[in-house]
Amino acid sequence: MRAIFRFVLLSSLLGASLIVSAQTICPLRPSPGSPVENPLDLYSQNGTLSLDLLLQNQKENDGYMHYCYIYMYQGQQIEAPTLRLNPGDRLLLNLTDNIQAPYDRYGAARKPPMESMAGMKGAHHPASPDDPCSGQQMMLGSTNIHFHGMNISPVCHQDDVINTIIQSGDPAFQYNIQVPSNDPPGMFWYHPHVHGNTTTQVEGGAAGAIIIEGDMQGTHGLPERVLVIRQQFSNPDSWIPGPNELTVNFQPAIYPQAPSPVINVQNGQPEFWRLVNATTQAFLSLQIQFGTTPQQLQLLAIDGVPLQTPTYQTTLSVPPAGRVEFIMPGLPTGQSGTFLTTGFDTGTVGNPNPPQILGTIVGSPTAKLPRSAPPATKAPTEPRRFAGLATQIPTAIRNLYFSEQTIGSNGPTQYFITVKGQQPKVFHMDDPPAIVTNTGAVEDWTVENHAGEAHAFHIHQIHFLVLEIDGVPVQSSDLQDTITIPAWDGHSAYHSVKLRMDFRDPNIAGTFVYHCHILDHEDGGMMAKIQVNPSN
């Protein structure tokens, strides 16, 4: 233990000296084997959280292109803080795009032929010069922000990713968002969402957590640990995906190549863990083992919405972009623990998702703990979002499917999400909506996977109720915004999910997108628009 402490101290001093001695564009990240710390928390005050974020990038010595959301705190660059708000609060986020020498992950000599077809670059909507809301030309340095999972309006300056394009060098762009007063408490996240640039920027690290405060059953007083699992592309000279290293709060989890991240806990002390899968393509199957025994984890919330009835599970499956909030049982004295993903079968043509240790849980009586979860806030007086969805009569039934078309085993691949009866098409930003509906609608969508790799269905602006998986009714009324659909095996019936979509909130009127949240797939065209017209 002492040796570890010395190593950590030395690393900290060395890191600090490097910060002082070298002006880095992006902050240094934790070394392998160091303690996992929560991201910096930023709290709303008097109903408002106001902050300035700078998105910039830096090529590291190993070739990795680091994209960092910078928040200046006490004269230090802090990367990707956690934004904490209460229901009804306002978020004022001023984003400055300072991306330099933008990184074309495909390389000038290796652009996939379908790139222009995928609408990844080039002409977009007719541009109104200097208006980030008009859908300017997408450049490699363009960015914007999607507030993933938040049930807010799909308009510019809120949660629009279709027409909002901020260019490098533009003045700060203000996001002005009011959290719905009836939003449930839970975990959300923010990340760039310019079609064609999303993978590169998120893989570079541009992602952070958002927490809507509120009563999360049984968590008051527990140390609250915020974990952002990301992925970094360690071979930027290849346009074939992978290998992608997982990171835990920016610390590489690459054991045995390097020591695992260290999670210091107090023996016997349960903790409240809030985790976002901010990877670009990893399906996580999370376990906490004490010794070699997987522990029962009390799952409290999925995708930012508390479960009606918390459940105990030993493995928590989290698709890319998914969130889980759970209670980790106390580590008995004398034992060590392991936080890991057990691996996931992405299908014959999917990228490997191997098992990986994400952290070593080290107990001591005096470990420094993260801040405790706050007491419950006042419960909203109005019904929570999506209330009563299970008993609604659907106003429309739709069938969609994921599919792929490739010209070789290494791609380039055209990715599709298609409404049955329509022509499969690689998404382009100028496309008309594939689906048109009205506010007030409640629709049942069945989404199939016709491809030989798993996909993760996600829709902006709303959550959905999972009614069936592979035709089998689901006996719960829990809400999600992202769900895994396993790979087709080539012979059996397609895997499918039946989802109840809730378009009742008039605030979500507008045009937004649904897509696969494997970001290579999204950038490659596995996305489509839905237009929700205001009802009369």
Added chain:
Amino acid sequence: MKLRYGLLWPALVLTGFSLLCPAATKKNPGTPPVYVITNDDTIAGNSASFYAASTGQQGPTLTLQNSLTLTGRGIGGGFFGSSRVIIDPAGQCAYASSAGTNNINAIDIQSQQAMGTFAGFQRDRSTTNGIGMAMNGSYLYAGYTQSNTIVTFAVMPGCQLSLLDSTAVSGLSGGFVGGMAITGNMLVVAYGDGSIESFNIANGAPTPNNDEQNSTGFAQAYFPESVDITSDGHFAIFGDAAIGTTVEVSDLSSGKLAPTVQYGLGTPANAIIGNNSATVWLSPDETLLYIGNSQGGSVMAAFFNRTTGKVTSGCYSQVLSGFFNPWAYVGSLATRDTTGTGGVLYVAEFGSSIGIVEVQSDGSSCTLQEAPTSPISDDTSDGLLSIQVYPRRPF
């Protein structure tokens, strides 16, 4: 290496026995043995494998004769439409590309011996999606997918190659050289981005015929990948990356590529949408066009009219054994016999194995039935995409 111990000893014994007793693996003159030759595309060190064709109680089958170690490394994958192994018109030499090291390996078919390794120029690179080839009696053309160059080699005696030229090419949407085929003095290329082009090769190095164009299917994002050409050079037939099964035919009689005629041939009942039709292969009598449904795990035989170039639906196989477990894509196709329908269709299966499909056709209806022995595992391969049959189809 993936070679299993169970197969290692028989392979060694057979190889050694064949070296000591050449007659043991060669048939009498006049009845040449039939080999399926693979480019194993092995990353650690490439090899080409020779499988002997025979017919047993369970129908047609293949038996591994020799895995020939090549100089260079493969990449275990790449474009479906590229031919990584080809046979010269004289039927004496095979050439297999090793894309990981940017070179071409020459093989003497009779002796099953490596005859040399030949590289392009310094700039010619191929590690992204492989090296496809096409050749006539005088020249071999190698499409380097990373540098997007077509390298010209002169064909010399003893399977030797002499480097002549490197020509930069590009599809209209930035596509990379994929499928290639030759008729007379014309080299036809598919770029995988929807565009196609032909070159004049009368003087060796390819000279553009100024006919680069998007195919008719381009409007639907259907992209030609592979190409085959009729024996009389009248038509070029392209297999498309497409929804369902789609091929496109271009009339070459003007000496240039005419706009393609698109033929949608439907989707097998049990296939995935977007099943792809990346590889095409004409039967020796040119009555059938075999189509590999790269992402659907099946093959199709369409009826082809060599006079009009018209393609009409024929028959599908069932999804071939082992699709998605353990192999993932249908690669190139080749026929066993040098006459008629070819009798048996061999299928490169990326994963890796060789599918065997029996063909029946009366000219108006057909069946494709996978043999009970299929697939034959190609254990030395990291990702089989290309095969050829010796003796080669006459054109």
